Amino acid sequence: MDTVALSKSNVLDYLNDPSPQALGRSPLEWLDRLHRPTIVHVPGRDRSRTRAMATLLHGNEPSGLFALHRWLLEQHTPEVNMLFLLGNISAAKIPPTFSHRQLPAGRDLNRCFKAPFGGEEGAIAEALLAELRKAKPECLLDVHNTSGTGPAFAVTITNDDAQQALTSLFTDRLILTDLRLGALMEYSEQAVPTVTIECGGSQDIQAHQLAYEGLVQYTSRPDVLSLEKTAWDIAVLRNPIRVELAPEATIEYRIEPSGQADLTFPPDIERHNFGIVSPDEPLGWVGTKGLSILTAISRNRTENVDQVLRVKDGQIYPAQAIRAFMITTNPVIAKSDCLFYAVKATGEPIF
Ligand SMILES: [Zn+2]
Numbered sequence: 001m002d003t004v005a006l007s008k009s010n011v012l013d014y015l016n017d018p019s020p021q022a023l024g025r026s027p028l029e030w031l032d033r034l035h036r037p038t039i040v041h042v043p044g045r046d047r048s049r050t051r052a053m054a055t056l057l058h059g060n061e062p063s064g065l066f067a068l069h070r071w072l073l074e075q076h077t078p079e080v081n082m083l084f085l086l087g088n089i090s091a092a093k094i095p096p097t098f099s100h101r102q103l104p105a106g107r108d109l110n111r112c113f114k115a116p117f118g119g120e121e122g123a124i125a126e127a128l129l130a131e132l133r134k135a136k137p138e139c140l141l142d143v144h145n146t147s148g149t150g151p152a153f154a155v156t157i158t159n160d161d162a163q164q165a166l167t168s169l170f171t172d173r174l175i176l177t178d179l180r181l182g183a184l185m186e187y188s189e190q191a192v193p194t195v196t197i198e199c200g201g202s203q204d205i206q207a208h209q210l211a212y213e214g215l216v217q218y219t220s221r222p223d224v225l226s227l228e229k230t231a232w233d234i235a236v237l238r239n240p241i242r243v244e245l246a247p248e249a250t251i252e253y254r255i256e257p258s259g260q261a262d263l264t265f266p267p268d269i270e271r272h273n274f275g276i277v278s279p280d281e282p283l284g285w286v287g288t289k290g291l292s293i294l295t296a297i298s299r300n301r302t303e304n305v306d307q308v309l310r311v312k313d314g315q316i317y318p319a320q321a322i323r324a325f326m327i328t329t330n331p332v333i334a335k336s337d338c339l340f341y342a343v344k345a346t347g348e349p350i351f
Helices: 027-033 063-073 089-093 119-135 161-168 184-190 205-220 331-336
Strands: 013-016 038-042 046-055 080-086 140-146 153-156 173-176 194-201 235-238 241-245 251-253 263-265 284-286 294-298 301-303 309-312 315-318 322-325 340-344
Touching: 027 063, 027 089, 038 063, 046 063, 046 119, 046 205, 063 080, 063 140, 063 194, 063 205, 080 119, 119 184, 140 184, 140 205, 153 161, 153 184, 161 173, 161 194, 184 194, 194 205, 251 331, 284 315
Parallel strands: 013 038, 046 080, 046 140, 140 194, 153 173, 173 235, 251 263
Antiparallel strands: 038 080, 153 194, 241 294, 241 340, 263 284, 294 301, 309 315, 322 340
């Protein structure tokens, strides 16, 4: 394995233009050979510019790694220099492979890209940011999978032409958020166009394929930041609220409630991802605590959840027509991250 003879972080490994032998035959073989967060450099035709792509910040979201492994094996020469940042190698390697979002006692790495950079994850985030500052990329992608199944979408904190153009390499849906969570996409604040790509479910072959095809576009086009070059119109969903479940609340996924849980969603709740849910369509059931177990967050503020959801005879309905996304049937994610995001059916913010 070649290494880059630049100033090196003591929490990162470096690979320079890895050979097929170094990559192994499969992404799993490659992952076996990786031991820490890893930076991969591939020189481009134009050595004066660099584009960056992060992936595997969540260890259970492999589409970006699969795409990168395939792309590297094919030995493309990118249009510009490429800087790849592989974040949560340690979580990804915990058996069974790609099952852990983060280390069991660790923090969510994609919530650590802000000071004070405490703990192991904070040190990794700080080291990855230092690599970005050194490489001065013209843009940055952060490639993820969703916890549930559903179509691909992008997330940004800035909705300019450049973010829309980057989105269009992968998908036609862009979520503009004003929530600040310490996610890598907040690097946009450094005036580097940055977009998070959610490729679809981590088990979906289409998601892996979408990540690969997007990566090929991202690395082969001379210009990825001009909107007039995009193939389709981008639908922008603005400032979604996060609907969170109280930490002590219980959730079940069942066809009907057992009476034991504070919240019950049907097992097929993910079918609502990006669809419009009308006010007469039930979403699930609450227990005796009603909606008090739910919180709606927008602009880092707690909002009145009654403007989002209402309860009739123990069933939950949207209080107005909503478009919801990132709905998951993974109870751990539903509890630790959020239940879902929502905007008005028009794509406008609820608050
Ligand atoms: Zn993720």
